[in-house]
Amino acid sequence: MNYEGYRTRKKGLLILAGIILLILGILSAGCSTAAEPSEVVAVPQATLPEPTDADASSDSSSEALVVTDGLGRSVSFDADPQRIISLAPSNTEILFAIGADGQVVGRDAYSDFPPEAMEIASIGDTYGDLNTEAIIALEPDLVLVAAITPIEQIEALTALGLKVYMVPNPMSFDDLFESLETIGRITGHESQAVALVADLAARVTAVESAVGGAEPVRVFYEVDGTDPTAPWTTGAGTFQQVLIEMVKGENIAADLGGWGSMNLEQIVERDPEVIIFGEGAWVPTTSESLSDRSGWEGISAVLNARVFGVDTNWIDRPGPRLVDALERFAKVIQPDRFE
């Protein structure tokens, strides 16, 4: 019995050691993947703003500017904010596009475009768990949040006395342009924002006139094909649907309403002529792999090799690159209009 007891104890120790090794292994693997954002955190002070040049002149500084944000709250500005924190990749892209990048002192960990944005201090790894202390430490005079920011976060930041502006989610290009101009006004880059909008609007109009009167084309948009027998797609009420309809496509999942997974047999029956899949760092799908899937072989889009990837960041981040997405959709859905 003593011997048995000794053996069990020895075995117990071995198992304990094994478990500890496993935890250490996973943690070290995790650290190596998480290393990238934390390195960025380490560099912050180098790129803090030198008060910007052009916008000092546009600062008329007579009366306070009052704007209504996406939550219906009035936010007033006495002067152009010089220490902005962007808590959404779309906001970061907009700030850079209108030339307000010099005023940005912090960003969320997902703001990775344009590449220069990566040089700005990152304050949080996930949307749900922002590092409030890091935000406060940067002493922002404006925090730009978006529809993806949890409402509790917005309330917490507001309660701390920070000026928080929520950029609404656009449901059309007009919405987007309005947001761009508002952010331009707030940050003192109105003329740049107006010029950007004029340029983007011209590109949208060009696409619209190119596809005018085109025959409708059946389109399937795949958000995620992890389960190829029931891939995730987007129906009515999503920007994908807006883009597809603007270029005279017909979303075969329109009746789904929002996001959801759709049975493969229904896709086969509705027989899309074009398949567009969201392309991103974590998406393993390629045109070839999608076409090779079992059961997909008879779909017109696969038979005619009209399966295309689109960078999901263009669509999922409601910023200036939505126009890139529109042009891409137009070229793959109505190719004969762009020869």
Place this chain on the structure above:
Amino acid sequence: MKKDRSARWSWSAALLVLLSMALLNIAVGPVSLPFRDVMALLLGKLTSIPGEVNPTFAIILYSIRLPNMVLIALTGMALAGSGAAFQGLFRNPLADPYVIGVASGAGLGAVLAMAASWPADFLGMAVVPAAAFVGAILTVLLVYSIARVGRSTPVTTLILAGVAVSSFATAMTSLIMLLSTEELHRAVNWMVGGFSLGGWTPVLASIPYLAVGLFFLSLLGRPLNVLQFGDDQARQLGLNVERLKITLVIAASMVAATAVSFSGIIAFVGLVVPHVVRLLWGPDYRRLIPLAILMGGAFLLGADVIARVVLAPRALPVGLVTAAVGAPFFLYLLHRAKANVGFW
């Protein structure tokens, strides 16, 4: 004797239910195929007479519904057979295929494979089920070796070790998911309902494990009956209790791990179906295990039809339906059985 008649009747009834569910499963879906065309396609394949049927229907039937039907049936069989065996082994009505760590081990394996982010689409997808299988088997072996006290494996230690190791594996899974945020949504997808690769590959890959495992489980009915008297008494009756336990654990875990690898963690089938069979046809494990296997296939086939049709074109995870439909049905049976005899 009355018993023998009910026995023979139970086999044909279970087979009939399974076959009709199989037919229902391929005949009904979000896209309505005329029943005449389904039969023409099925018979046409057998007799190689080319039917004049819409080619889209042929693709839906041969490439989508048939392989899905076979995989679903096999999964249901594996879960119910494994659940019945674990309930007998643990002499506990709450045991299910996941009780000693198959599900949590498979989850850890799958998430590890996903976090490693494999390059190509197909390779990446085939790696996940394989890793889930390895994770499940390793977890069960770990639980078994922890639970061994000297030369015997008390049932209570086995369950407790299973609970502890499962919680640990689940914690590690969550940790990995938190650390690799980009893969998070694929991992969540897998945890919620697994994902089917589609086509015949998963069917062919799982058949060898399931055939061997289910065959062994079906043979273990008689010793399982003896085991119901308790370890000591079974030993006195001349049963090699330890050998029975290890055989049961290996066979039941292997089939459950295979099912989880290709179809995800589907709750309730392994718990409920053996009870239903027990309520209908009695607790004799010689019949209980094979009948649970047949009825498990039938149950999951039915649940799958509901999952595909009820919110079409939206697809639901089948595990959601097994729980939503299985629980009330189980309570109803329980209520009826309370009036007559005890049910365990």
